[in-house]
Amino acid sequence: MSADLPIQEPKSLHFIEEIVEADRATEKHGGRVLTRFPPEPNGYLHIGHAKSICLNFGLAKTYGGATNLRFDDTNPVKEDVEYVDSIREDVQWLGFQWKGEFYASDYFPFMYDYAEYLIQQGKAYVCDLSEAEIREYRGNFHVPGRPSPYRDRSPAESLDLFRRMKAGEFPDGSKVLRAKIDMHAGNMNLRDPLMYRIRRAHHHRTGDAWCIYPMYDYAHGVSDAIETITHSICTLEFEDHRPLYEWFLEQDADGKFFQRPLPRQIEFARLNLTHTVMSKRRLLQLVQEGIVSGWDDPRMPTICGLRRRGYTPEAVRAFADKVGVAKRDMVADVGLLEFCIREDLEKRVPRRMAVLRPLKVVITNMTEAEAFEVEVPNHPDDPTMGTRRLPFTRELFIDQEDFREEAPKKWFRLAPGAEVRLRGACLLTCRDVIKDEAGTVVELRCEWDPASRGGTAPDGRKVKGTLHWVSAPQALKAEVRLYDMLFTQSDPMDVPEGQDWKALLNPASLEVIAEARLEPSLAGARPGERFQFERTGYFAVDADSITDRLVFNRTVGLKDSWAKIEAKQ
């Protein structure tokens, strides 16, 4: 054993892993692990879902199990096929492959049969109370519920009514099927919860075959049990639904319907992220009011938004891993997400030079005939990524941010009389500043040191600043979209009294640069390709790109310690 092997600390298990390991140790489920990801097809997946996806699929992967994708489509008025494709695509993009693809609606016949069984056992009854009456009878936190007058209807009568509900004999909302549990329960979920409602709505899969639809609490556990899910993982708000989850399954006393042992529901804290919103309602509002360009706007915390922004699935998975799994309400810092994408892109993405806000530089002591090519590495620490050749001519562009007429303290960049290095090319000194009538700097007259080709001076003189640049004649023009946080405030829901949450939107969440200048090697970059623009950030080619007109999205900027230094001065 070599002594310099890194000592791997065993990664501590989170509480769900501990449960799974304990179950495997006792051979519950024969050591089997089968999880499920159960989205309702009524919206796009976001980073919070990504955490759940990574948890469910990750658990299956580490314990040699599998995960089912199950669309929870029990409410036809809210769900649509439009979403199932996007959900599939997002899960796959994250790098996961499900075992079975199911729909809760696949189980409608089974659920119906089990419901009849529960009626026959005296565990469920048809209730004729109106919606308002049901609410009234249910009581509240301080007042116990009262039994529905239909609670003691005979099983035979309920059965007949339930069959006629299914047959479409009754109007929507006129009757429901209820579980007979406990109208005095402190847990409101147990006060004879609804199992079925009448709803004449076209279902995206079953069409008009049904006019009664099961409720979540009934359908979910039954679906899990049918699929012989071992661990049914959901978020904290379902904690007090767990007794109901268990109740429905345990009523199968003879074991005629479900395989044992039954699945176990486990709850964990959902992901929240600073500087963004995650609720479906809020996200929808951003889209509908045109605050963002769509569900895949790169500012959105949706999976498709992150993808378009240039995030990698590896980075999203690393993030999900780093935020952990626990039961405490949590808000992850968006900075951690940014750390994860930088960490991934830093090692895998080639470097390029791009000037976002061009400032023309003319090298006065160079003729056009003296133009040459430089060879620069595609990655400073990874020679296997190769090199590329760039033209260097007497007319260049550098970034406006890299020149100051009055250099502040510790300024390593260009200023009158100052010398900098042009990355991979040469050393350059600023001699003159040309301004327009308004006094804005429009051009720099500089001199290069012909002996410094490649970027090092033969006399060994030190030059601290290195700038990125592009040769003007060959430069490509491109649109660059600079994205930033959607909200200025860490918690956008913490709105001051009487103010609209939208007042907290970051007005600078998108800045479009219409004419950035890129090095010519970027010609032909394909949508989805990612690069680091040196000293600027990581960028991905957007699908809006057309021939001769590339569009780049800034995924995330590089860390900028100069900005910090200057802020402190």
Added chain:
RNA sequence: UGGGGAGUAGCCAAGUGGUAAGGCAGCAGGUUUUGAUCCUGCGUACCGAGGGUUCGAAUCCUUCCUCCCCAACCA
């Protein structure tokens, strides 16, 4: 005057009676043809508060406080 959860550094999060892991952020240095990366070092966390048990408690008991979820024919 109900039920269910949770409280460990700015944000996450280990820890399961033996004297507080780790990551992000931050700070200070070093390396560097990206002020990037990389490397090094840095945190009296009085473990929500008070009592108690114990030789010893973040971990056990107890009282209290705070925060979150629940009264859709939503999921």
